[in-house]
Amino acid sequence: MDLVVFSGAGVSAESGISTFRDSDGLWEHYDVMDVATPEAWNKDRELVLNFYDERRAQVINADPNKAHYTIKALEEYFNVSVITQNIDDLHERAGSTNVLHLHGEIMKARSSVDSELLYEVDNGIIQLGDKCEKGSQLRPHVVWFGEAVPEMEQAYHIVAKADLFIVVGTSLNVYPAAGSVQFVRQHVPIFVIDPKDVPLPEGAIHIKEKASIGLPILAEELVDQYRSDQ
Ligand code: NAD
Numbered sequence: 001m002d003l004v005v006f007s008g009a010g011v012s013a014e015s016g017i018s019t020f021r022d023s024d025g026l027w028e029h030y031d032v033m034d035v036a037t038p039e040a041w042n043k044d045r046e047l048v049l050n051f052y053d054e055r056r057a058q059v060i061n062a063d064p065n066k067a068h069y070t071i072k073a074l075e076e077y078f079n080v081s082v083i084t085q086n087i088d089d090l091h092e093r094a095g096s097t098n099v100l101h102l103h104g105e106i107m108k109a110r111s112s113v114d115s116e117l118l119y120e121v122d123n124g125i126i127q128l129g130d131k132c133e134k135g136s137q138l139r140p141h142v143v144w145f146g147e148a149v150p151e152m153e154q155a156y157h158i159v160a161k162a163d164l165f166i167v168v169g170t171s172l173n174v175y176p177a178a179g180s181v182q183f184v185r186q187h188v189p190i191f192v193i194d195p196k197d198v199p200l201p202e203g204a205i206h207i208k209e210k211a212s213i214g215l216p217i218l219a220e221e222l223v224d225q226y227r228s229d230q
Helices: 009-015 038-043 045-060 066-076 152-160 177-183 211-229
Strands: 002-007 079-084 099-101 104-111 118-120 138-142 164-168 190-193 205-207
Touching: 002 066, 002 152, 009 066, 009 211, 038 045, 045 104, 045 138, 066 079, 066 211, 079 152, 099 152, 152 177, 164 211, 190 211, 205 211
Parallel strands: 002 079, 002 164, 079 099, 164 190, 190 205
Antiparallel strands: 104 118, 104 138
16 A cells, blocks of 8 residues: 655654744744745855755754654555655654655755756765866755756656555645645545644645654554554
């Protein structure tokens, strides 16, 4: 059975990584236009690099939480695919084997002239003067506002095959990623785990809990159901 988990910043909140829109979220401290757009990059590369260096340091110092581990544990019973809007690597560090990052990966750098050229970020920072093999400045491997989301097509295919669909920790506000939900087939159960009210896909069941509480509760139900179906 194909189980697809669609995750957002909320799944990593309990690991201490700031979300964007909660009251202590990142946008309180930064103007997104100054740090997460191609225009920002053209205007002040150092500011953009520093912003992402800070994000990367936060990720390096964080650990996966119970929600990430629960998603990994579901692999024992289901064919699990994780589609995440997160740029952190906490799903991978919890052991999930099948993770698609829609908005890139903070632990990687990429060429600013050839998006195929990816590099691990050594010692946690990208500096002005760090260049790809074609001689261009390295940038964070993240999708900025106003940029295309190259993995979207692949995400739609994965979502369209889901037999169970779990949405966790996303305000479903950032498009086109949030549009993935529309590709879930009719009658496929959709569960949304979020402590706040979020726009619910039609027919979805809202588990109004933090990810570390809601995911284990849901996982237990799904595994019980799986066992009784065997
Ligand atoms: P968002 O900030 O818009 O929404 C976060 C959602 O998580 C909210 O609905 C909030 O109620 C919920 N939430 C907060 N704490 C939670 C918890 N403990 N358990 C479950 N849910 C919780 O985030 P988004 O929808 O992912 O979109 C914002 C964009 O920000 C994404 O594109 C993402 O790439 C980026 N982002 C990523 C990270 C990361 O990599 N960890 C962090 C911040 C932002």
